[in-house]
Amino acid sequence: xxxxxxxxxxxxxxxxxxxxxxxxxxxxxxxxxxxxxxxxxxxxxxxxxxxxxxxxxxxxxxxxxxxxxxxxxxxxxxxxxxxxxxxxxxxxxxxxxxxxxxxxxxxxxxxxxxxxxxxxxxxxxxxxxxxxxxxxxxxxxxxxxxxxxxxxxxxxxxxxxxxxxxxxxxxxxxxxxxxxxxxxxxxxxxxxxxxxxxxxxxxxxxxxxxxxxxxxxxxxxxxxxxxxxxxxxxxxxxxxxxxxxxxxxxxxxxxxxxxxxxxxxxxxxxxxxxxxxxxxxxxxxxxxxxxxxxxxxxxxxxxxxxxxxxxxxxxxxxxxxxxxxxxxxxxxx
Amino acid sequence: xxxxxxxxxxxxxxxxxxxxxxxxxxxxxxxxxxxxxxxxxxxxxxxxxxxxxxxxxxxxxxxxxxxxxxxxxxxxxxxxxxxxxxxxxxxxxxxxxxxxxxxxxxxxxxxxxxxxxxxxxxxxxxxxxxxxxxxxxxxxxxxxxxxxxxxxxxxxxxxxxxxxxxxxxxxxxxxxxxxxxxxxxxxxxxxxxxxxxxxxxxxxxxxxxxxxxxxxxxxxxxxxxxxxxxxxxxxxxxxxxxxxxxxxxxxxxxxxxxxxxxxxxxxxxxxxxxxxxxxxxxxxxxxxxxxxxxxxxxxxxxxxxxxxxxxxxxxxxxxxxxxxxxxxxxxxxxxxxxxxxxxxxxxxxxxxxxxxxxxxxxxxxxxxxxxxxxxxxxxxxxxxxxxxxxxxxxxxxxxxxxxxxxxxxxxxxxxxxxxxxxxxxxxxxxxxxxxxxxxxxxxxxxxxxxxxxxxxx
Numbered sequence: 001x002x003x004x005x006x007x008x009x010x011x012x013x014x015x016x017x018x019x020x021x022x023x024x025x026x027x028x029x030x031x032x033x034x035x036x037x038x039x040x041x042x043x044x045x046x047x048x049x050x051x052x053x054x055x056x057x058x059x060x061x062x063x064x065x066x067x068x069x070x071x072x073x074x075x076x077x078x079x080x081x082x083x084x085x086x087x088x089x090x091x092x093x094x095x096x097x098x099x100x101x102x103x104x105x106x107x108x109x110x111x112x113x114x115x116x117x118x119x120x121x122x123x124x125x126x127x128x129x130x131x132x133x134x135x136x137x138x139x140x141x142x143x144x145x146x147x148x149x150x151x152x153x154x155x156x157x158x159x160x161x162x163x164x165x166x167x168x169x170x171x172x173x174x175x176x177x178x179x180x181x182x183x184x185x186x187x188x189x190x191x192x193x194x195x196x197x198x199x200x201x202x203x204x205x206x207x208x209x210x211x212x213x214x215x216x217x218x219x220x221x222x223x224x225x226x227x228x229x230x231x232x233x234x235x236x237x238x239x240x241x242x243x244x245x246x247x248x249x250x251x252x253x254x255x256x257x258x259x260x261x262x263x264x265x266x267x268x269x270x271x272x273x274x275x276x277x278x279x280x281x282x283x284x285x286x287x288x289x290x291x292x293x294x295x296x297x298x299x300x301x302x303x304x305x306x307x308x309x310x311x312x313x314x315x316x317x318x319x320x321x322x323x324x325x326x327x328x329x330x331x332x333x
Numbered sequence: 334x335x336x337x338x339x340x341x342x343x344x345x346x347x348x349x350x351x352x353x354x355x356x357x358x359x360x361x362x363x364x365x366x367x368x369x370x371x372x373x374x375x376x377x378x379x380x381x382x383x384x385x386x387x388x389x390x391x392x393x394x395x396x397x398x399x400x401x402x403x404x405x406x407x408x409x410x411x412x413x414x415x416x417x418x419x420x421x422x423x424x425x426x427x428x429x430x431x432x433x434x435x436x437x438x439x440x441x442x443x444x445x446x447x448x449x450x451x452x453x454x455x456x457x458x459x460x461x462x463x464x465x466x467x468x469x470x471x472x473x474x475x476x477x478x479x480x481x482x483x484x485x486x487x488x489x490x491x492x493x494x495x496x497x498x499x500x501x502x503x504x505x506x507x508x509x510x511x512x513x514x515x516x517x518x519x520x521x522x523x524x525x526x527x528x529x530x531x532x533x534x535x536x537x538x539x540x541x542x543x544x545x546x547x548x549x550x551x552x553x554x555x556x557x558x559x560x561x562x563x564x565x566x567x568x569x570x571x572x573x574x575x576x577x578x579x580x581x582x583x584x585x586x587x588x589x590x591x592x593x594x595x596x597x598x599x600x601x602x603x604x605x606x607x608x609x610x611x612x613x614x615x616x617x618x619x620x621x622x623x624x625x626x627x628x629x630x631x632x633x634x635x636x637x638x639x640x641x642x643x644x645x646x647x648x649x650x651x652x653x654x655x656x657x658x659x660x661x662x663x664x665x666x667x668x669x670x671x672x673x674x675x676x677x678x679x680x681x682x683x684x685x686x687x688x689x690x691x692x693x694x695x696x697x698x699x700x701x702x703x704x705x706x707x708x709x710x711x712x713x714x715x716x717x718x719x720x721x722x723x724x725x726x727x728x729x730x731x732x733x734x735x736x737x738x739x740x741x742x743x744x745x746x747x748x749x750x751x752x753x754x755x756x757x758x759x760x761x762x763x764x765x766x767x768x769x770x771x772x773x774x775x776x777x778x779x780x781x782x783x784x785x786x787x788x789x790x
Contacts, residue, residue, distance in 0.1 A: 044382060044383075044386055045389065048386040049386075051375075052387060103608075105603060105609075108608075109604075109606070219360075223394075226391060
């Protein structure tokens, strides 16, 4: 993510801007089909979670190792339903003014400067201070109105006319106070801005929170969410995912590389290769016009899968065995 | 008989399952129960896989809970297994089953004769519900509930019928009696199975919780070997809880006190007009802790746990030095840091454990080696019974320590009434301790440590 917190909430608007409201989802199969059309091969629990989140209007807390497609899920749901995706990256020190709203101080200042001259005419020929103040009061809080409010991701998510997919990424990186602050928005889909009042969602957004479990989240938060754990996919699912993400991959190569990665995950490594790494590796192999997985090729490209020197070393000893097993399973003797 | 089965309301199976889930150790709040009911309204009970996914999403909120949930779900929704089991043990019954017209007024008898498995299963379920089998708590109650369920199904009448048939001594009657008897035996086994399953479902969690509660308040020196593993888990849990609560540097905002310097700095961009206010805050620092842990023979049973806790503390606090002593004193910080807990404890006990304690010597060792590291920010925790085997207590060293350090906390595993009796020097050390506490159970330990961490502002 960008290093500038101010830019974290950006809208990835891939909607076709049709104004029709979202139709209620009919079945879990529909979710399945929709997600796979958007390029996301979902396991059954994932589809069920989305379906339930939609009907119960509850946020989903997605946990799992890095790179199994937690963030991707949110993007795919947005793409499929053609809703805008609003993403908020969490980090230590994230607070209301960066997540919810901020006053446009610069604009306020600028306007006061411009309007300085007008003040005289507004106050007019008032004799004393009390009368002048009364006149000013009658203008209300013009500088603390909607015009000077800069909505941050959370507020923006509530203001989407068709609803949206709100992705609160890596919630475990944020502080505990921020987590508590999220509770109101997650259970009632409304937030309170002291100067303006309570803002409720026009259409409740589909909320996904992701966590890598670097710390235990509070029970209050967990209670309000559906809890989806995405683990590493099994061989069949992974093959389907790769086939969808790397079109044009040779079926036999696909079988081999998936089998190889599955074996790799059984080893005792510091960081196990995730689906995203498998996809990267598949792309690399396709680029290299590999048709059969050979030990030499694997050795050269292993750094795509494993990110630690110690892991590469540990796996290195067993490369030959694993490669042969993968070949056997793909029917290449 | 099947007609008598009350159609349970839609929420009844769910209610029972929630009970089961709680028993299995899942923490299911009332709100989550309602969520589950709402979710099932959407999904329905039709598809077993979808049902499992759905309840899993709503009820189990950690990977550990997911595993527990998986187990509980499989156990609870296993009813099909009943009919299958009878199928397997079904042999040579066909002849008897084709024997109509012998039915009595008893409803169980025809079910048995016809080998109507679905009917039997339903009747068994109903009888089980009636007899309140979910209240089973102890394995000694198994026979009781088995009998109760069988009675509720009308076994008495069948037994009477068999009796009557045997008395008649017609060959046809004898054959039928034999058939009924074998069926009843099979039924009894099935009911026994059902009761056992219910005990697993409903009683396991509660017993576990009960034992844990017991262990938490049992004296550490009395804990038996077979409970060691469970204690280890408990200590780890407790330490983890403490670590999660105190591992971060915390700040507390001071209400209403403006930090003028930082406010001006922050608002420089707006010409010093304070649009953004910055409030003063107090940084709550992690405590600097030095722990001296007695591992001598007199507290050997306890020191296992004290060391275990020390190990956990080591993870929670960054600035901690640990020492172990009996006759003399050594630093064990490094061992605790590098080795996994079991080995670390073993190593320490090997190096210095089980000796006869000499507090004077230990304090002298500490003064020689580490006194200079004690500052006015250091909290010193001493775990021990203060029984120095009539050696010189060297209270003057403790006095010096108390002057140098922020505070001294002494946790003594003995009852307070025993302090100062025999070779205990507790009363002599007491004046130099800022806090002196009895610490003989896991609960005491938790309270003491939590107090230390909290009060370290």
